[in-house]
Amino acid sequence: MSINALLDEFKGKAATPKQQLAEYKAQGKKVIGVLPYFAPEELVYAAGMVPMGIWGSNTKTISRAKEYCATFYCTIAQLALEMLLDGTMDGLDGIITPTICDTLRPMSQNYRVSMGDKMKVIFLAHPQNRFEDFGLQFCVDQYNHVKADLEEVCGHKIEDAAIQDAIRVYNKSRAARREFVKLASEHCDVITPTLRSAVLKAFFFMEKPAYTAKLEELNAELKKLPVCDWQGTKVVTSGIICDNPKLLEIFEENHIAIAADDVAHESRAFRVDAPEDEKDPVMALAKQFANQDYDVLLYDPKSSENRRADFVVNMVKESGAQGLVLFMQQFCDPEEMEYPYLKKALNDAGIPHIKLGIDQQMRDFGQASTAIQAFADVLELQK
Amino acid sequence: MAKQVSPGVLALRKVVDDVHKEAREAKARGELVGWSSSKFPCELAAAFDLNVMYPENQAAGIAANRYGEMMCQAAEDLGYDNDICGYARISLAYAAGVRVSRKYDPETGEYIIDPSTGKPLKDADGNVIIDEATGKPKKDPKTQTPYLQLDNIHDIEALPDGPEKERRWEAISPIRQMRIPQPDFVLCCNNICNCMTKWYENIARMCNIPLIMVDIPYNNDVHVADENVKYVRAQFDQAIKQLEELTGKKFDEKKFEHACANANRTAKAWLKVCDYLQYKPAPYSGFDLFNHMADVVTARARVETAEAFELLAKDLEEAVQKGETTTPFPEKYRVMFEGIPCWPKLPALFKPLKANGVNVTAVVYAPAFGFVYDGLDEMARAYYKAPNSVCIEQGVDWREGICRDNKVDGVLVHYNRSCKPWSGYMAEMQRRFTEDLGVPCAGFDGDQADPRNFNAAQYETRVQGLVEAMEANKQAKEA
Numbered sequence: 001m002s003i004n005a006l007l008d009e010f011k012g013k014a015a016t017p018k019q020q021l022a023e024y025k026a027q028g029k030k031v032i033g034v035l036p037y038f039a040p041e042e043l044v045y046a047a048g049m050v051p052m053g054i055w056g057s058n059t060k061t062i063s064r065a066k067e068y069c070a071t072f073y074c075t076i077a078q079l080a081l082e083m084l085l086d087g088t089m090d091g092l093d094g095i096i097t098p099t100i101c102d103t104l105r106p107m108s109q110n111y112r113v114s115m116g117d118k119m120k121v122i123f124l125a126h127p128q129n130r131f132e133d134f135g136l137q138f139c140v141d142q143y144n145h146v147k148a149d150l151e152e153v154c155g156h157k158i159e160d161a162a163i164q165d166a167i168r169v170y171n172k173s174r175a176a177r178r179e180f181v182k183l184a185s186e187h188c189d190v191i192t193p194t195l196r197s198a199v200l201k202a203f204f205f206m207e208k209p210a211y212t213a214k215l216e217e218l219n220a221e222l223k224k225l226p227v228c229d230w231q232g233t234k235v236v237t238s239g240i241i242c243d244n245p246k247l248l249e250i251f252e253e254n255h256i257a258i259a260a261d262d263v264a265h266e267s268r269a270f271r272v273d274a275p276e277d278e279k280d281p282v283m284a285l286a287k288q289f290a291n292q293d294y295d296v297l298l299y300d301p302k303s304s305e306n307r308r309a310d311f312v313v314n315m316v317k318e319s320g321a322q323g324l325v326l327f328m329q330q331f332c333d334p335e336e337m338e339y340p341y342l343k344k345a346l347n348d349a350g351i352p353h354i355k356l357g358i359d360q361q362m363r364d365f366g367q368a369s370t371a372i373q374a375f376a377d378v379l380e381l382q383k
Numbered sequence: 384m385a386k387q388v389s390p391g392v393l394a395l396r397k398v399v400d401d402v403h404k405e406a407r408e409a410k411a412r413g414e415l416v417g418w419s420s421s422k423f424p425c426e427l428a429a430a431f432d433l434n435v436m437y438p439e440n441q442a443a444g445i446a447a448n449r450y451g452e453m454m455c456q457a458a459e460d461l462g463y464d465n466d467i468c469g470y471a472r473i474s475l476a477y478a479a480g481v482r483v484s485r486k487y488d489p490e491t492g493e494y495i496i497d498p499s500t501g502k503p504l505k506d507a508d509g510n511v512i513i514d515e516a517t518g519k520p521k522k523d524p525k526t527q528t529p530y531l532q533l534d535n536i537h538d539i540e541a542l543p544d545g546p547e548k549e550r551r552w553e554a555i556s557p558i559r560q561m562r563i564p565q566p567d568f569v570l571c572c573n574n575i576c577n578c579m580t581k582w583y584e585n586i587a588r589m590c591n592i593p594l595i596m597v598d599i600p601y602n603n604d605v606h607v608a609d610e611n612v613k614y615v616r617a618q619f620d621q622a623i624k625q626l627e628e629l630t631g632k633k634f635d636e637k638k639f640e641h642a643c644a645n646a647n648r649t650a651k652a653w654l655k656v657c658d659y660l661q662y663k664p665a666p667y668s669g670f671d672l673f674n675h676m677a678d679v680v681t682a683r684a685r686v687e688t689a690e691a692f693e694l695l696a697k698d699l700e701e702a703v704q705k706g707e708t709t710t711p712f713p714e715k716y717r718v719m720f721e722g723i724p725c726w727p728k729l730p731a732l733f734k735p736l737k738a739n740g741v742n743v744t745a746v747v748y749a750p751a752f753g754f755v756y757d758g759l760d761e762m763a764r765a766y767y768k769a770p771n772s773v774c775i776e777q778g779v780d781w782r783e784g785i786c787r788d789n790k791v792d793g794v795l796v797h798y799n800r801s802c803k804p805w806s807g808y809m810a811e812m813q814r815r816f817t818e819d820l821g822v823p824c825a826g827f828d829g830d831q832a833d834p835r836n837f838n839a840a841q842y843e844t845r846v847q848g849l850v851e852a853m854e855a856n857k858q859a860k861e862a
Binding site: 067068069070072073099100101102103105106107108109110112113123125126127128129132134135137138141296299300301303304305306328330331333334336337338339340341343344 | 464468577584590597600602611613621800811
């Protein structure tokens, strides 16, 4: 397939999760919705079911979810609930609800209560003290509960061999996505910010082997192209999610490409592979979680250092970006808490940045457009 | 709200004053002083004779003293978003060295009085004295306070030694919460929220000090599974090792057991004090319990705290016998106050309650701090059950238990902008309270520390609505 045809397909998949859910159901497959963050999706795949990521929506409006939560909650969590309540997700056979942030804690209860018998709501609590044996064991225990719940939904035991296979499938997908991110920077004339986002977003809705095959095909095609002589500027993006095409188009209009990202919905989700040589595959998944690092959501035992911000600064330097754009998801306190030290590290390194306040109900991008336009001028001076 | 202060209340006040004084003295002697989250197992620090201060309690005090907005704003100037928990913002500004200070004239060294402060001056008969020139009441100079401004201890430290430096130190607000020593280590337990994790990491980074972390993940079950206990217990062991390294001392089991015994005794006495709200009319207002939170948080492993609560229980017993109450109005309705109070706005919270005869006879803190346990495993299980770490069923059960026991007619719910884990399932809880208990509920928007998030008019309307619903319920029952 040509690059354009592949990109069109990814774009189509990224924009039509509801349609794909209907297709999976028509094929007789069971589908599990997976909420942010760090859920061991491999277990869903190993169960022979289709995992679909639920990261809110850019087109819905919060209405029914108001019955459950006050306004000061992130729109990703609220719109996930909205879609569970408005019928969008009726085809799901279950959802996994991690609880690593303060919004997801009570929301896990709202999801469970509101769904009643409609679908299986699978609870997940991760350990923050995740490195020592006791942390790994706790994570294994929790993952085994998730596994047992999934077995209830799929109606059969999830064998270790199937999990080992799932780990290989997911590692392959992560490697392909990491390579794509690199190639997207080298070929940013072809892979514009909106297309980059669509390709990475499609992962959450497509079946993984099919997705990886298509992505590897795209990567191979991109490699054939000469590295582009980009005349615009480049940034690193950071935040929880930045998948709104209308917002990303503003970057294109201002000739700003994405060199790399520190985004939960993108690279943070595929930085770390699960070990393939672990005897107990559930332990392999626990180790993968323990190896997650430089993340606003996770405890850093070396907290007196500024490791996460230094990591992001290095990413900007190594990727050849001239600056950083932080997509600050409204009401996201983990991101907000880490902002002052990120800002300090960026300032110390002489890296310009802007903080764009966003949420998924944003429909007017005038203010963002002005800020990005002004930032483009700052970036030019850094070249 | 002039009310009689009982010996128990005085004893409780002294305990908190002593805890602060001892920490200041320890710091002056060059000993370690730590900061701890309110539900970190204080028994562990007590085993090492460590002086520990509590930023949540400190922030509540700062907010109640009306410094909340200034300190929150200072944190925002450091880059912390105004959406972050108000306690965290106040604490982070404080950790960065920010202090609320009294403005003085550099020439004379005298404080500059803010004319808008102070109470009206009264004559011998208690009548307000009017200033003939302005036609407005004269202010009692004794009650007037200086203008306030922000200072920073790092700026003061950088000054050359001399009178100016001393004057700046002295000008810092004298309230004990503004005089807490900077931390040498931090103890974090995130059972009440995950914001705590990042909050304490920020303090550790700001002050370049060690952080000891006990992680208690959210629980979806009423029961605490053995595997969860094992995880927390292992972290206790790790925390002990870290404290041994920090202090250079061995873990003193006897001191630990003693601290546990005190904490259990305090918890039992606290629960007993809370239970006096079951009497009708209640011998005191549940709002008073909020004042005693400082003791439960900062000093629950001290014998003096247990003794002070026992003394208060005795005072209350006597009050019940005599049919007395410290509630400054006749009790017409009884409600549960859900959530942390809006500390900067306590008088505004109290006003419509008093006007309508609404007494708060139940607060969630009663069961939340009343844990009784035996041994380390049970202690791990107890610390697993914090207000925001339990599932909705457990949360509802706690609340409905005290609502029944304390015979409430309604529930007033604080949707606290500062506390996402707490407020996040209150709408469903409200539905359950009404369904299970047949009592009306009313919610209002507010904040535990940032006065900008509270609207007195909205609050008064909601209280009015609740009162009307309680009255209608009452009349229906009587009919």
